[in-house]
Amino acid sequence: MLQTYYLIFLSLLIKDSFCNYHGPFLLWGHNNLEHENLPALEAMNERSLTLMYSEAKAIILFVRNGTSKLNKENFPNFSSMISQNRWVYLPQEHLPAEPVDFNSNVEVITLVGPASQQDIELGALYRDAVSTYGEGKVLGILSTQAEENHYIYKRDVSGDEGEEEEEEGEEKEEKENKDEEKGKTEIESANLENKKGKEKNEKKGREEEIEEETEEIEKMDHVYLAKKNKSLLYTTVDPIFTWEFNDKPEVFNLSQHGDVTSDERKEYVRLIIHFKLDNNKLYVRIRFPLSGGYWSISEAEVEYRETKVVLPLISKSPSAPIGFSYKCAHNELVFQNGSTSLVIKDYQVEPVLKEGVGKFSDAYDCVDFTTVPIWSGIFVTALITGVTFIGILALMDIKTPNRFESSRSKQLTFTVQE
Structure with missing residues (x-):
């Protein structure tokens, strides 16, 4: 109390x-x-x-x-x-x-x-x-x-x-x-x-930033490294952006990009990429949730022509421990909301880089352990091992004679039944 x-x-x-x-x-x-x-x-x-x-x-x-x-x-x-x-x-x-x-x-x-x-x-x-x-x-x-x-205090005085x-x-x-x-x-x-x-x-x-962006916007590579080496995304092909305009979908290859920044929070990290598209600014903000020592990808926010659209990830979400990157060559990152979509192919990504290091850490690969070539190798190995084992057993089962004829012993006789 x-x-x-x-x-x-x-x-x-x-x-x-x-x-x-x-x-x-x-x-x-x-x-x-x-x-x-x-x-x-x-x-x-x-x-x-x-x-x-x-x-x-x-x-x-x-x-x-x-x-x-x-x-x-x-x-x-x-x-x-x-x-x-x-x-x-x-x-x-x-x-x-x-x-x-x-x-x-x-x-x-x-x-x-x-x-x-x-x-x-x-x-x-x-x-x-x-x-x-x-x-x-x-x-x-x-x-x-x-x-x-x-406060004004009056004293008891007389007159003026x-x-x-x-x-x-x-x-x-x-x-x-x-x-x-x-x-x-x-x-x-x-x-x-x-x-x-x-x-x-x-x-x-x-105005100076616009001039700098105009100079930097001409980058044609596919390396998206955030300032201060905080996050990194790499692709071998241009990301594909689909936007519906006047009830007609338009498809763009995002080949030119400018500044790349990273927004780090306690529960997530956002990789913010600035693209140039038809003399308009396009901002892509990829969200990486952090949980239990692992990171993953949940969605991408696209801002184009003064309109923001949140695109959930509809493909398989990559995931790796913090301090590792994720690499995938045959699967795609597909973000989609209605007719608006963003597709990233053949990529490697790491939202939280080691401090001061502007390159990827060890990578987790999206290739499964039991692929068709691996299963084929296991089957052929098992077949050869089985045939060899059966042959060894057959050789071990052969019985050789233990009595031989000589001038001093009785002649050997064999009974043959018809």
């Missing part, structure tokens, strides 16, 4: 600690922020925020305590850090959902001291969390500490002295409110400028 009361008290205490901050908020670092394209000064909906909370491995809530302007001059390390990550600015006063309600690994850090000290502490703590939980897995939230309400003190208190409160509003306005304008600069850099980066 006491333990139950203690847990209730502890949860109320934690929630109370989360009420001592307010917006505006700056979110950065998590992979899900790449899909959030919020218009300027628009609040994030609760569903997107709670989903991000639950998928993050760790959440660090930084509560900034001070009046220093949040700009590049006062926070150079923080500015450099968020420029390398996807970030979102939320102008709202309060978050629609608290992080502690959806994630058990939440840490609240109050930043104190001058701006330079806050900048160093913020960057160091966030980098430590990223090194522990991984890139893109940690959600950082920057907020402002809530200030206590200001009390009125003057009351007016001074009101003027002081009004001045503090103006300073606070001015600070928020400066933070919003600085963040808007940063966002515009980041969007400009992202646009420039996308």
Whole structure:
């Protein structure tokens, strides 16, 4: 009973600690922020925020305590850090959902001291969390500490002295409110400028990526090696893609490919291949479930002409222990959903390569042990062994005579019956 009361008290205490901050908020670092394209000064909906909370491995809530302007001059390390990550600015006063309600690994850090000290502490703590939980897995939230309400106390004084003190208190409160509003306005304008600069850099980066993809897309080989040597697929012929367009199936040979990446999760790995097809982008995402120390293939997701289709594997699924590849020359990988299909022939694949090694490990082959040539060899061997054994038994059954004629012995006689 006491333990139950203690847990209730502890949860109320934690929630109370989360009420001592307010917006505006700056979110950065998590992979899900790449899909959030919020218009300027628009609040994030609760569903997107709670989903991000639950998928993050760790959440660090930084509560900034001070009046220093949040700009590049006062926070150079923080500015450099968020420029390398996807970030979102939320102008709202309060978050629609608290992080502690959806994630058990939440840490609240109050930043104190001058701006330079806050900048160093913020960057160091966030980098430590990223090194522990991984890139893109940690959600950082920057907020402002809530200030206590200001009250004006009147003293029992007579005449003009009390009125003057009351007016001074009101003027002081009004001045503090103006300073606070001015600070928020400066933070919003600085963040808007940063966002515009980041969007400009992202646009420039996308243009450079398109140019690089245009150069890389001309690869004509059949080696699909993911970046950082994480996954590998090899075929001897072009994969065949069938797509229904205007109620008419079209068949394409996927001969040109660009970037190949790998998405590693705890329960599965996805090999993502970018093909070029009729001046359109085609993305193929092959899913490899991981279970019991083995990997297999379950489905492929195809994205073409802004349409995504999941193609289940209808042929025999390859399977091998993690750390081994799978090779098959006479069977095909057939992914199909209705009239849309993807066929891969004569392939070898390994979703989880050994670290730093960009080549296949030892391979499991799809050829069964008891094939027709093997059965023929076993039958011929058994036949020859049987004939030889029977011949040896016949030779051993021959009886030789044990008496012989001589000048000193009686003549041998044999009785023959007709």
